[in-house]
Amino acid sequence: MSARAPRTVVVDDSRFMRGLITDILESGGVEVVGQASDGREALSVVADRDPDVVTMDVEMPGMDGIEAVERLMADTPTPTLMLSAYTAEGAEETFEALDAGAVDFFAKPGGEVSMGVSRMEEQLVETVRSVAKADLSTAGSERREARATAAAGSAGAAEATESEPTATAIEPNTTLVIGSSTGGPDAVERVLSALPGGADLRGIVVQHMPEAFTGRFADRLDAACELSVREAEDGMRIGRGELAVARGGHHLEVANARDGRLRLSVIDEDRGQGVRPSANVTMESVAEVVDDPVVGVVLTGMGSDGTDGVRALSRAGARVLAQDEDSCVVYGMPKRAAETGCVDTVAPLEDIAAGITGEHA
Structure with a gap:
C-alpha cells in the first residue's frame, strides 16, 4: 500500500x-x-x-x-x-x-x-x-530556548578563554567536515556553538542551501560560536580555529593540506550529485588529501548525500559520527550514512560536539 x-x-x-x-x-x-x-x-x-x-x-x-x-x-x-x-x-x-x-x-x-x-x-x-x-520537537519556543542557551554558553566560554584556554581532547591538526540538509541550519549552529574555541580544529560545513543564503549562514555561525566562520572562496586557506561554509550552487573540495592548513577549491560544475554543494564531493576530497586526523559528521537532512563521502572517510581512517533519529528533523542523510556500516558513533544532536572533540569517542 x-x-x-x-x-x-x-x-x-x-x-x-x-x-x-x-x-x-x-x-x-x-x-x-x-x-x-x-x-x-x-x-x-x-x-x-x-x-x-x-x-x-x-x-x-x-x-x-x-x-x-x-x-x-x-x-x-x-x-x-x-x-x-x-x-x-x-x-x-x-x-x-x-x-x-x-x-x-x-x-x-x-x-x-x-x-x-x-x-x-x-x-x-x-x-x-x-x-x-x-519532527517538530525542536521547533518554536524550544528551538529559540536552545539557541539562547547555546549563545550564553558560547559567551561564557569566550570569557573563560581570555584567561585560560578551554580544555579539549581533540587530536592536533584535526579536520572537521559536516554535511547537512533539511533542519541543518539550526543543528549545525548548535553543534558549532558547543565546540571550544581552543580546539586544534579547522574544517568545512556543507549545508544544502542556495548561493544567496550561504554567506549569511556563515555570518550567523561566526556570531554563534568561538571559531571563525566564513563563506568559502576559491583558493582560500583555513587553519586552526577556522571553518568555511561551502558556497551554495557550487561544490567545495580541499585541494591540498599542508602544515595544518587547508587550501580550498570552489567548483562550478555539476559532478552528478543532484545537489550543490554536495557533502560527498567535499568528504571524498578530504579523504584523498588530508593525512592528519579527520572527523566526519552527518546531520539531519533528506536524501542520501554524504553516503559515498563517509565511505571514503572511513577507508582513510577518519572517525565518522551521525545524528540519531530521535533528534533529527528529517532522518534521511544520517540514516543512509549509518546503513553503510562506516559510522563509528550515532548520537543525539546534543552529544555530537563532544563526539567531535573526542570526549565521547
Missing part, C-alpha cells in the same frame, strides 16, 4: 503563485487542502483543515510569514516550508522564520518566477514531502 499523500495548505499573497504552487504540488501527488493570501488567513485555514505541511511565503502584507510561523508554532504546530526570495534580504528573513520554528525553505528564483519554479517542480515536491514528515 502506498503512503498517504501529504495534505498541504499553500500561503502566498500572489494569487498567481498560489495557483502555480498548487498545480506543481498536485501534479506531484501532494494534496492541497487549502490556500491563504496572508499570515492571518493562514492561521484560520490551518486550524480548520489540519494539514500535514504548510508552504509559507515570507513577505506578505498584514501578517508576514515570520509572525505567522511564530503564531502557528504556538497555537497549532505544523511543519512549515518557507518560500523566500532568492536574495540576501530574503535570506535574512528566512533565517528569522527558521528561528521561529519553520523546518526548511525553498528559494524562489529570480527573473521569470513561473519559469524558474516550474524547472524545480520535482525538488519542490520532494521538499514538501520531506518537511511533512519533520
